[in-house]
Amino acid sequence: MSQQNASEAASAAASIAAIPASGAWRKPQIAGCAISALSIEDDPAGLNVHAEPSPDSKVIGKLYRLVEAPPDEEPLPSDPMVGPEFTIIAVKGDWVRIADIAPHTGGFDRQTRKYGERRNFQGLGWVHQSRIRVASDYWDKAFDRPYYQAAPWTVIDEDAGVNLYPWAGESGGEIRILACEKDWVKLRYPRIATRVSCPDSVRYFTAAERAQKPPVEGWLKSEAHPASAAPCDAADPDCPARRAREWD
Secondary structure (H helix, E strand, C coil): CCHHHHHHHHHHHHHCCCCCCCCCCCCCCCCCECEEEEECCCCCCCEEEECCCCCCCCEEEEECCEECCCCCCCCCCCCCEECCEEEEEEEECCEEEEECCCCEEEEEECCCCEEEEEECCCCCEEEEHHHEEECCCCCCCEECCCCCCCCCCCEEECCHHHHHCHHHCCCCCCCEEEEEEECEEEEEECCCEEEECEEEEEEECCHHHHHCCCCEEEEEECCCCCCCCCCCCCCCCCHHHHHCCCCC
């Protein structure tokens, strides 16, 4: 067995809980988190991935965003850019540690003026949280704690979906990642809107109304990011269980 294979086997074994004497299967535990996110970096040179959670640390790779447009048409200035998805596995201040990065980004490259693919960094690294967005397709309500913890839970924002969905139409201020546990993420975000009469009808608050509303700090469940094909890193013992989507 090669040294790499041996490291991967040891990592997998460490993340899988032992079978109890009764013979009952117990799901593996993960010590960190598994939060789906993507790059929103507009710089065509790419988003820097650092070795440590510091702007002064070594840049070990890049994540690229390209323009999403049909390959037989010249992109318009309004055409959206798409960046790679990845998994947040830890939060430290303004920085998040990422893994399971999509290997390629496809689209129109404004630098080369051609369609193609850019290869993204593969491995573990740190990125500044101001240049990413946590995936929000799954959100509806914000809670006072992760839902897997002991009850009772309290819903602290019934309108988390309309305040956080990218298609809400207004940014309303900074969204900050405060912490994460398993597939739950704690965010601080502004209240910019509320549902009225039915889930599909939204009223945006005026600037004066927003000024009177404190930001929300709540826990939300993340939608899982598709697993990467890259080998698990020995420094990431949660990797096998996280990619299998199996943990307690």
